[in-house]
Amino acid sequence: MSSWIWLTGAIACEIGATLALRASRGFSHPLPVALLLCGYTASFYCLSRALQRGLALSTAYAVWSAAGTAIIALLGIAVLGESRSPVKLASIVLIVISIVGLRLG
Numbered sequence: 001m002s003s004w005i006w007l008t009g010a011i012a013c014e015i016g017a018t019l020a021l022r023a024s025r026g027f028s029h030p031l032p033v034a035l036l037l038c039g040y041t042a043s044f045y046c047l048s049r050a051l052q053r054g055l056a057l058s059t060a061y062a063v064w065s066a067a068g069t070a071i072i073a074l075l076g077i078a079v080l081g082e083s084r085s086p087v088k089l090a091s092i093v094l095i096v097i098s099i100v101g102l103r104l105g
Helices: 003-023 030-052 057-078 086-104
Strands: none
Touching: 003 030, 003 057, 030 057, 057 086
16 A cells, blocks of 8 residues: 555544544543544554655654644534634645645655
8 A cells, every 4th residue: 555545544543533532522521532542543553654655754744744733624614613714724725735845845
């Protein structure tokens, strides 16, 4: 499997785990806590596989963290009813531009 596919899996698992973190309500709900622990474990496993397949650490970590941040911010706005402002949206665009720049570099 390609290193970028593993990285995509790592990002997806991290997003799921972060959503479960919110649902855990301070680690007081056992099912979301279990999901977040499994999600972050799977995310780090996939990230390590992406590195093993030859993806540079600097690129992999930057894309993993930035993509997760941008997607969670968009989900917060679109699904969770969080506020949106021109500055927040512009910041998300800058994150996406950075990810593309790293991929092209």
